[in-house]
Amino acid sequence: MKARSHHEDELHLTEQLGATGLRLTPQRQQVYDVLLHKRDHPTAEEVFMRAKKAMPEISHATVYNCLDALVKSGLARQVTLDRGATRYCPNMHEHGHFHCDVCATVFDVDLPQQAMKLPKGFKADHFDIAIHGVCADCAKKK
Template identity: 40%
Template sequence: MQKQAEDVVKLLKSKGLRVTPQRFSVYANLLTRYDHPTADQILSDLNRHGPTSSQATVYSALQALREVGLVREVLLEEGICRYDANVARHHHFRCRCCGTIQDIPWDTFEPLDLNRLPSSMQGESYEVTVYGVCDHCH
């Protein structure tokens, strides 16, 4: 556990971030999760044993982490922003029954040729979201 904490501190510093207890806690929380939580879910986790963070603090930490590329926003449903510490290229699967979100490896699908878009469009990146039913709900 101590080694993991040291690794998080080194990573935050390597990205030029000042290591605050809040940034550390938010990032460490995200590194242990694969459920693509909302800011409110992260806040709830951090305050499970008593208030330690505010909503504004969590949002501020998430913004700083996103700006340096340690966290990415995942928008899979209208009006709800989720966060992911897996910043490697990947796709997502969302279960239409339970709402679970799972990562799908990038090479699962054939690459799209963004040069085939109409000339009025200039594609920069893409991500596939597959909607269906997970094993648990099936």
């Protein structure tokens, strides 16, 4: 894990977005900063509220737009668990998500790297692995 300066971050963002034909805007920067700042898999609504603190004029639709832009450019991932709002995660390292049914926290978990055998001709783009259960803390308290 290499540290990146703020300036380098910006270059990285510009580059990744650019490769998808998108621009780096202050709003996209802000939304990305929110994701990086607290990596607790916030919903779009939560991202919206956090982003508003630094950028009060930002709108709901823009947050969705920015999140989509980040996802399309490979800077963030969507995390969908059950019914309910989609969450967002800036960790692009290959990993799965563990959802604690008790405290509802979402944890990143490493995956045993291994190829999934698909039917002939199917082309996989990416995987989403969600695990439901009880986290260590909640299992202990019980």
